[in-house]
Amino acid sequence: MDVGRRDPVTGRTTTGHEWNGIEELNTPVPKVVLFFLAIGALFCLGYWLLMPAWPLGSTYTKGLLGNDQRRIVDQEVATAKAQRAAWLDKIQALDFAAIKSDPVLMQDVTKAGHVLFSDNCAACHGIKATGGPGFPDLTAKSWLWGGEPEKIAETIGIGINSTNDDTRVSQMLAFGRDGILDRQKITDVVTYVRSLSMPDAGSVESIEAGREVFAGNCVACHGKDAKGMHEQGAPDLTDSHWIYGGTLQDVYSTVYSGRQGHMPNWNARLTPAEIKLLALYVGQLGQAK
Amino acid sequence: MTKLTVTERQIGLIICLVVAAIGLAMAAAGRGEPFGVQGFTVLLLALALSGFIIARWDAPPPDRSLLEHYYDDPTKVGIVLTMFWAVIAMFVGVWVAALLAWPELTFDAAWASFGRLRPVHTSGVIFGFGGNALIATSFHVLQRTSRARLPDQLSPWFVLIGYNLFCIVAASGYLLGITQSKEYAEPEWYADLWLVIVWIVYFLIFVRTLARRKEPHIYVANWYYMAFILVVAILHIVNNLAVPISFGSAKSYSAFSGVQDAMTQWWYGHNAVAFFLTSGFLGMMYYYLPKRAGRPIFSYPLSLISFWGITFMYMWAGSHHLHYTALPQWVQTLGMTFSLVLLVPSWASAGNALATLNGAWHKVRDDATLRFMMVAAVFYGLSTFEGSFMAIRAVNSLSHYTDWTIGHVHGGALGWVAMITFGSIYALVQWMWKRPAIYSPKLVEVHFWLALSGTIVYVFSMWNSGIIQGLMWRTYNENGTLAYSFLDTVEAMHPYYVARTFGGLLFLLGAIVGTYNVLMTIRQARLERGVEAGGEVDLPLGRPAAQPGE
Amino acid sequence: MADLHRKLERSAIRFMLAIIAVASIGGLVEIAPLFTIGSTVEAAPDMRVYTPLEVAGRNIYMREGCYACHSQMIRSLRDEVERYGPYSLAVESKYDHPMLWGSKRTGPDLARIGEKYSDAWQVAHLNNPRDVVPQSIMPAYRWLLRTPLKTDDLGRHLAALRTVGVPYTDEMVANAPIDAYGQSAPDDDKARGVTERYGKATHVRAFDGNPGELTEMDALVAYLQILGGLTDAARKTDQTALGE
Ligand code: HEM
Ligand code: HEM
Ligand SMILES: [Ca+2]
Numbered sequence A: 001m002d003v004g005r006r007d008p009v010t011g012r013t014t015t016g017h018e019w020n021g022i023e024e025l026n027t028p029v030p031k032v033v034l035f036f037l038a039i040g041a042l043f044c045l046g047y048w049l050l051m052p053a054w055p056l057g058s059t060y061t062k063g064l065l066g067n068d069q070r071r072i073v074d075q076e077v078a079t080a081k082a083q084r085a086a087w088l089d090k091i092q093a094l095d096f097a098a099i100k101s102d103p104v105l106m107q108d109v110t111k112a113g114h115v116l117f118s119d120n121c122a123a124c125h126g127i128k129a130t131g132g133p134g135f136p137d138l139t140a141k142s143w144l145w146g147g148e149p150e151k152i153a154e155t156i157g158i159g160i161n162s163t164n165d166d167t168r169v170s171q172m173l174a175f176g177r178d179g180i181l182d183r184q185k186i187t188d189v190v191t192y193v194r195s196l197s198m199p200d201a202g203s204v205e206s207i208e209a210g211r212e213v214f215a216g217n218c219v220a221c222h223g224k225d226a227k228g229m230h231e232q233g234a235p236d237l238t239d240s241h242w243i244y245g246g247t248l249q250d251v252y253s254t255v256y257s258g259r260q261g262h263m264p265n266w267n268a269r270l271t272p273a274e275i276k277l278l279a280l281y282v283g284q285l286g287q288a289k
Numbered sequence B: 001m002t003k004l005t006v007t008e009r010q011i012g013l014i015i016c017l018v019v020a021a022i023g024l025a026m027a028a029a030g031r032g033e034p035f036g037v038q039g040f041t042v043l044l045l046a047l048a049l050s051g052f053i054i055a056r057w058d059a060p061p062p063d064r065s066l067l068e069h070y071y072d073d074p075t076k077v078g079i080v081l082t083m084f085w086a087v088i089a090m091f092v093g094v095w096v097a098a099l100l101a102w103p104e105l106t107f108d109a110a111w112a113s114f115g116r117l118r119p120v121h122t123s124g125v126i127f128g129f130g131g132n133a134l135i136a137t138s139f140h141v142l143q144r145t146s147r148a149r150l151p152d153q154l155s156p157w158f159v160l161i162g163y164n165l166f167c168i169v170a171a172s173g174y175l176l177g178i179t180q181s182k183e184y185a186e187p188e189w190y191a192d193l194w195l196v197i198v199w200i201v202y203f204l205i206f207v208r209t210l211a212r213r214k215e216p217h218i219y220v221a222n223w224y225y226m227a228f229i230l231v232v233a234i235l236h237i238v239n240n241l242a243v244p245i246s247f248g249s250a251k252s253y254s255a256f257s258g259v260q261d262a263m264t265q266w267w268y269g270h271n272a273v274a275f276f277l278t279s280g281f282l283g284m285m286y287y288y289l290p291k292r293a294g295r296p297i298f299s300y301p302l303s304l305i306s307f308w309g310i311t312f313m314y315m316w317a318g319s320h321h322l323h324y325t326a327l328p329q330w331v332q333t334l335g336m337t338f339s340l341v342l343l344v345p346s347w348a349s350a351g352n353a354l355a356t357l358n359g360a361w362h363k364v365r366d367d368a369t370l371r372f373m374m375v376a377a378v379f380y381g382l383s384t385f386e387g388s389f390m391a392i393r394a395v396n397s398l399s400h401y402t403d404w405t406i407g408h409v410h411g412g413a414l415g416w417v418a419m420i421t422f423g424s425i426y427a428l429v430q431w432m433w434k435r436p437a438i439y440s441p442k443l444v445e446v447h448f449w450l451a452l453s454g455t456i457v458y459v460f461s462m463w464n465s466g467i468i469q470g471l472m473w474r475t476y477n478e479n480g481t482l483a484y485s486f487l488d489t490v491e492a493m494h495p496y497y498v499a500r501t502f503g504g505l506l507f508l509l510g511a512i513v514g515t516y517n518v519l520m521t522i523r524q525a526r527l528e529r530g531v532e533a534g535g536e537v538d539l540p541l542g543r544p545a546a547q548p549g550e
Numbered sequence C: 001m002a003d004l005h006r007k008l009e010r011s012a013i014r015f016m017l018a019i020i021a022v023a024s025i026g027g028l029v030e031i032a033p034l035f036t037i038g039s040t041v042e043a044a045p046d047m048r049v050y051t052p053l054e055v056a057g058r059n060i061y062m063r064e065g066c067y068a069c070h071s072q073m074i075r076s077l078r079d080e081v082e083r084y085g086p087y088s089l090a091v092e093s094k095y096d097h098p099m100l101w102g103s104k105r106t107g108p109d110l111a112r113i114g115e116k117y118s119d120a121w122q123v124a125h126l127n128n129p130r131d132v133v134p135q136s137i138m139p140a141y142r143w144l145l146r147t148p149l150k151t152d153d154l155g156r157h158l159a160a161l162r163t164v165g166v167p168y169t170d171e172m173v174a175n176a177p178i179d180a181y182g183q184s185a186p187d188d189d190k191a192r193g194v195t196e197r198y199g200k201a202t203h204v205r206a207f208d209g210n211p212g213e214l215t216e217m218d219a220l221v222a223y224l225q226i227l228g229g230l231t232d233a234a235r236k237t238d239q240t241a242l243g244e
């Protein structure tokens, strides 16, 4: 060992080297450092024995505990499922009316429904389910395919114009782009349609002309009274709720270019019980209003 | 520049012209595309530098007596570049922080979106700010502790300027949309290749200077700088292996995919932290802290343990970035266990630094420069403790993907990396420009408190948001369903994002004050040139040191 | 020990060799076996490659730095599986050069985002997230809709990917630009080649709602809609049985 100068502050000797004025003391490694190194090494050895740890060519040591993160989570998820089954099975088994009349069960519906809805549906329908341009307001009670919970659940499961084989299919034709109606006729029918929910939508002549165009082209889907038809998924045009907006420009575009909203099918992502629960949750939102 | 010999000027010019030609070729091959813009950038910078050399072509050749002095010009320029990158990159940091609080605070332009600005910030601080600081200080430390001059005058310039060219190409590339997407290794294949060349020259400077050293032993600071240079080279080359779609295009595809790529990337990413942000800066600390404190290193045996402990164990720890992922669990086990034991050499380094201050604590109280270094050592200890803690699988299951990681990063980055750099630079500026003191010690004090409070605000807000976010993601209702949607957590983060932006702003202000102080010190030195007022006492070059006991 | 080191620290070269030796071990032990241990990447016979349009979209995803906010790695933890779907398997990113697992979730995980939302929603959301999600802090990517997609070099992209191990056929490489166009123009003749080469399940749609024009939006949405859909392996009930 080098024996250098003695440092007056600590009383230790230096190593005897010096680099541009910097010296080092020969203070031995503090015991705690060695202690913790030893503890650490022991811990590692133990942990390696118990857990999957070391590679061996084409395999690895599996560890005495047989710990496997994938099996563990599979089990946890299964256990959680079993725990939820206590009430989720009831939802699955009972009919809608029975569930609705059970306030305890409905509490679970609200709790679980809120997060399921926010993580899956809110992107389109909004966190309060009030919709947005192109995405219907689910609180409006102006249903395209019927507002009975069974119908809603079916819609959620198979989707609308979705990639599912059983999907509900609907289409608003492109009357302008496909040359079915000319501009004047479209303007008239738009005026008429808007007049159903807005008193001062346009001139009486235009409304009357529009009424005729409507009778000739639209009643098949929207019905004589323009109140929509659930079999076609065609909306009620007499209420003040618009999926695609109610300004002259919006409605004109709807009739000119057509619409075909796409609601994904959720039966591949959610369980039947979850879908049922969402249908209840969504139905309830309308009521709260 | 006037210190370069005629041959060095000639070679320098040739290099510039070669680089300009490469730039021209890139510009031609990538016409109308981002790759072409990169080419133009290279071309312009190389031409500007050529012009600079030509303008000084006729300056008289330097006299031989020059060789009796250390060669510090690259270090001086490096210091200024360090401060420049600090301000730019931290400004971008504040901007991206603000974008997360107020997403509309942007332009309808691709370059101004969060995803492109974020790597400008990370590369800007790590490579621009951190890298320049390491290069500048390593040249200084290497010469003093070897008592040897740099081997020639051209290669240090090549390293410094070549490295900054890399940084500029990288950062402007992100804005243009050029990226490999590998965190901290985003630059594309041509920038990666260029960095390899620069790095080899950097390595050779070290080898050649050490070969000519007058001190028999290599000082600890240089062990760390060497580990930094060597290991970063290995990491960089392996992780960036890629196949370009053509030599006329910026795009390349990584040689690795999926799980192997993930492991390679985080073997790289974690050790970029270890050898860039830790080893290199420990090298810095091992010189400037004892020097400024006027104290010997507390323990040489402790240095030994910490150096080899860090060098060996860090390389195993990368898989703690991949807990519970599709990476096989055995690798996660190794990553976790080594990360835990890693705490011992890490705290040994921090402890060694703090114990070195024994007998100099009164200086810490009075001298903000030394206090920067002291606080840096404390934050180094804190963030390594936190890191080892987060490497535990159960903890990581909560912290991963959240702002907790960001808090940990900035505890290390602001508290350790930036503080040790500012401390070292304040000491170095005064020595380099031969001043008795920095322009304004008061402003150093101001900078210190801005930096410290900024760091604390930043780190605490991210700890809060990270832990809240992590907990919200896994909170269950009593009926066994998730209690919060993802969107709930996005909304809950807002106040913390505002607080973080404020903390970052404080830190940025500190950096601006520091830059002003450095520039004013330089200006003062220029104004009073000839009045050699003080500075570091360097032992003379050339005389072998007497080594008692050998 | 200390004396030995005293010798070592007198030789720069030996010191450096020691650093390289000591630092290499960890990486070698942890990375090399990932290529030799068979169970590392699960078997998934139904795994398909990305189409040229999806490759282009993936590159846009990288270019815009989406990975800075979105992970594509569902960890094997209960809450993640319940929120995002089955945990990610290694095989799912087997053709990802590089992987995009991510390290930060400022936004939700996207590993299984494919087909969760409609194309129209994706377009509206990317164009300005706050139009559809008022609480969002995600940037607006308005330029995607107005920027035509560059397709002429897609063949070279596929060729480079083949060099690093993705099994593209000569035909796929040769038809890359045409297939990119065809995938977003369902009524065009060019669409047929896409399903022939990449399988019937490939999405052939006017992703951005405008079949006439191939934009960057088409590519990015095509990529998002296939995430989690390259193989069904993860959805098989007993995940642990795979590959073991
Ligand atoms: C003015 C001070 C700074 C501010 C306001 C700031 C802000 C930020 C922000 C907002 C992010 C993105 C976080 C996210 O995606 O959620 C970030 C990331 C990062 N910053 Fe900073 N930063 C500052 C200084 C620094 C410094 C000095 C360094 C390094 C020396 C640094 C290193 C990093 C790194 C490595 C990341 C990436 C973290 C990760 O991906 O996990 N920052 N910073
Ligand atoms: C004993 C030392 C350390 C250990 C064991 C450690 C461990 C960790 C862990 C577990 C993570 C989180 C990984 C994740 O969940 O994604 C992390 C992230 C990070 N740490 Fe450390 N850390 C240490 C020291 C440091 C220091 C001193 C710095 C200096 C700046 C630092 C910078 C970072 C960065 C930049 C990241 C973010 C990586 C990313 O996701 O982009 N770490 N570290
Ligand atoms: Ca790279």
Ligand SMILES: [Ca+2]
Binding pocket: B183, C103, C104
């Ligand atoms: Ca990260």
Ligand SMILES: [Cu+2]
Binding pocket: B269, B270, B273, B317, B318, B320, B321
């Ligand atoms: Cu790490």
